[in-house]
Amino acid sequence: MTYTRAIGIVFGKVIHWIVRGLALSRIHPNVLTFIGLLINVGAAALLATGQFRWAGAVIIGAGLFDMVDGRVARETNRVTRFGGFFDSVLDRYSDLGLLIGLLVWYGSINRFGYVVLTAISMTASVMISYTRARAENTIPQCKVGFMERPERVVLLIIGALFDRMAPVLWVIAVMGNLTVIHRMVFTWQETKRLEEAQLRPAGRTATRAE
Numbered sequence: 614m615t616y617t618r619a620i621g622i623v624f625g626k627v628i629h630w631i632v633r634g635l636a637l638s639r640i641h642p643n644v645l646t647f648i649g650l651l652i653n654v655g656a657a658a659l660l661a662t663g664q665f666r667w668a669g670a671v672i673i674g675a676g677l678f679d680m681v682d683g684r685v686a687r688e689t690n691r692v693t694r695f696g697g698f699f700d701s702v703l704d705r706y707s708d709l710g711l712l713i714g715l716l717v718w719y720g721s722i723n724r725f726g727y728v729v730l731t732a733i734s735m736t737a738s739v740m741i742s743y744t745r746a747r748a749e750n751t752i753p754q755c756k757v758g759f760m761e762r763p764e765r766v767v768l769l770i771i772g773a774l775f776d777r778m779a780p781v782l783w784v785i786a787v788m789g790n791l792t793v794i795h796r797m798v799f800t801w802q803e804t805k806r807l808e809e810a811q812l813r814p815a816g817r818t819a820t821r822a823e
Contacts (some may be wrong), residue, residue, distance in 0.1 A: 628680060628681065628684075631677075631681055632681050632684045632685055632688055633688070635681060635685045636685050636688040636689050639689070640685070641691065642682045642683070642685045642686035642689070642691055642696055643682075643696060643699055643700075645678050645681060645682040645685060646678070646679075646682045646696075646699060646700050646703050647703065648678050649675050649676075649678030649679050649682065649703070649707065650675075650703045650706055650707050650710075652671060652674055652675035652678065653671075653672065653675045653706075653707035653710055653711060654707075654710050655671055656668045656671040656672045656675060656710075656711060656714070657710040657711050657713060657714030658714065659671060659714070660711060660714030660715050660717075660718055660773070661713075661714040661715075661717035661718050661721075662718070663718050663722075665772075665773040665774075665776055665778060666773060666774055666776070668714070668773045669769075669770050669771075669772075669773030669774035670774070672711070672766065672769060672770050672773065673770060675707065676766060676770075679704070679766075682700060683700070701742075704742075704762060705739070705742060708738050708739075708762065708765065708766075709735060709738070709739070711769060712731055712734060712735040712738065713735075715727075715731045715778065715782075716728055716731050716732065716735075719731060727779060727782070730779070730782045730783065730786055731782055733786040733790075734782050734785040734786045734789065736790075737760070737785060737786055737789025737790045737792075737793065738765060738785070738789060740789075740790070740793045741758065741760060741761065741762075741789055741792050741793055741796075742762075744793050744796040744797060744800070745796060748796060748799075748800040748803075751800065751803075751804055752800060752803040752804060752807065755796050755799060755800055755803075757792075757795050757796055757799045758791075758792030758793075758795045758796055759788055759791075759792060760785065760788040760789045760791075760792040761792075765785055765789070768781045768784060768785060769781060769785075
């Protein structure tokens with residue numbers, strides 16, 4: 614057994630017992646989701662004051678709630694449509710809150726270039742979610758692209774813990790917007806395919822009628 618495999622097993626068991634404990638406490642999954650948001654707000658405040666390493670540790674703590682709320686919902690048979698919606702909305706607030714914290718910090722130290730870079734990263738984060746939500750009103754699924762929320766959160770944690778936030782923001786800004794473009798192209802291809810599939814039977818029917 615590899616070290617990675619062993620760590621994965623131990624971590625999985627820890628998460629399992631945390632979920633079981635929370636399920637027995639009867640705490641509502643939506644409350645866990647909200648607590649995760651509050652912790653991220655605390656991390657944003659730390660980022661706004663330049664305390665990056667502490668912020669990274671707090672983001673990890675918030676990520677724990679993000680991992681367990683859905684599992685607790687399944688464990689307690691409280692999976693609802695609203696729960697999924699609520700989780701998604703609060704995730705957006707968490708993402709934007711962290712980036713607002715960086716905006717405040719870079720603005721306070723007069724790093725205009727980093728303010729712009731953070732704003733571009735923020736735009737990419739919002740548009741990644743929006744393009745998927747909007748696309749899935751038209752096509753069954755649009756999960757293409759690399760820079761989804763887990764990847765962005767991990768990158769922010771790395772940037773905070775190792776004080777390498779600028780390179781992380783560049784990666785999010787570039788790869789995030791490429792993900793948006795990828796989803797737009799994918800949606801265009803899928804809608805075109807679906808429209809052609811709808812027209813094909815009609816064409817054959819018209820031929821037989823003649």
